[in-house]
Amino acid sequence: MSDEQPAPDAEAVPGADAAVEAVAEAVPDADAAVEAVAEEQIAFDVNDFPGGARGAIEAVLMVVDEPVTEMALASALELPVDDVRAHLEGLEAEYAAQQRGFTLRSVAGGWRVYSRSDYAPVVEKFLLDGQQAKLTQASLETLAVIAYRQPISRSRVSAVRGVNVDGVVRTLVNRGLIEELGTETEGGAVLYGTTAYFLQRLGLGSLDDLPALAPYLPEIDVLDEIAEQGRG
Template sequence: MSDIDLTDTTPDDVREEGVVDEVPPDQLAFDVGDFPGGLRGAVEAVLMVVDEPVTELALASALEVPVPDVETALAELEEGYAAQQRGFCLRNVGGGWRVYSRPEYAPVVSKFLLDGQQARLTQASLETLAVIAYRQPVSRSRVAAVRGVNVDGVIRTLLTRGLIEEVGTDEESTANLYGTTATFLERLGLQSLDDLPALAPYLPEVDVLDEIAESGRS
């Protein structure tokens, strides 16, 4: 798999390798008023790590504050980004909030992504791609369970490169499931997934991954 002619040095790939698997319980207790940026800063921090729109209720629950306070913070952030002409904006899409790059910068973003497709993938990307290839369809949490680190950044990179794609949702957890694409097979010179080397027996079984993922959330 290391023969893929791509290079990737994206911050997401680098950052995800340094993610701490577990945070001590005593560090999970907080008061948003103690943070330098207060509630707005806390809301902003959460929005920077979500990969799909999040509701006011979900934010309020996570931050342990009233929903109206979260609504006010979101409105202030949205107005602030617009007034400062930032390269990103806050949008309410489908009943949830998420940070997006501003439409005006679409040419810049597109050029960056297209240029990035000529880069070589990092070891983190290759390992994540291998897990998806052998365990597809597989959810993000199961991939993270195998690798032992957060894989959000790498998943985004692989999606951008067109090497993986969403192939459905898990019936129980409703999590997105990922699989490899025709581009993946083409880049590796394979006719089908049956041509992959026999590495699957060395990966944990699905039931084991479920137990690992569940323990990581407890």
């Protein structure tokens, strides 16, 4: 004989429907309340900032990993797209006039801060210092994921490895082991793949000569599933 008892019928409980309605009326709509609080917390006027709209645009550009579109900036800053474009072009002109070590460039449908080409020798020397050091375990794991899943974006590599790989990807690019292969159709994220130098270092004629993946990493469909979960 089962110890479970059937749930009482709502009609058998006097006033059940009335009690539920009373509670529902007493509790405000949670979603609406959350949205109202969020809107209140992030409400601002870019003109109130010390640097105005241009300062706000600079602040956003300092934290993005991929080129950001004019539309995205306009939406975030609540400005017309034409105004955002004018500010971006103005910033680019200011940096050039001031001979700053960085500049703004419009690439892949968006804008991003880059080091100015005039300073390439300095940047190259800085990046090449310690170039002969061995790759870390994190670099090797990231390189393996890119080699077998290319072309692949940094976000998908991060999803597979379970950690942020921005710094590691920059190291691999600087060492000439991986390179940009284009951008995703949706989202515009930069896609990475291995270089000819990578094949040379491993003594491979082509990517077809890479060892079979199965003995060392999860199956391809498992990697895809992990990556999709990481994006969700």
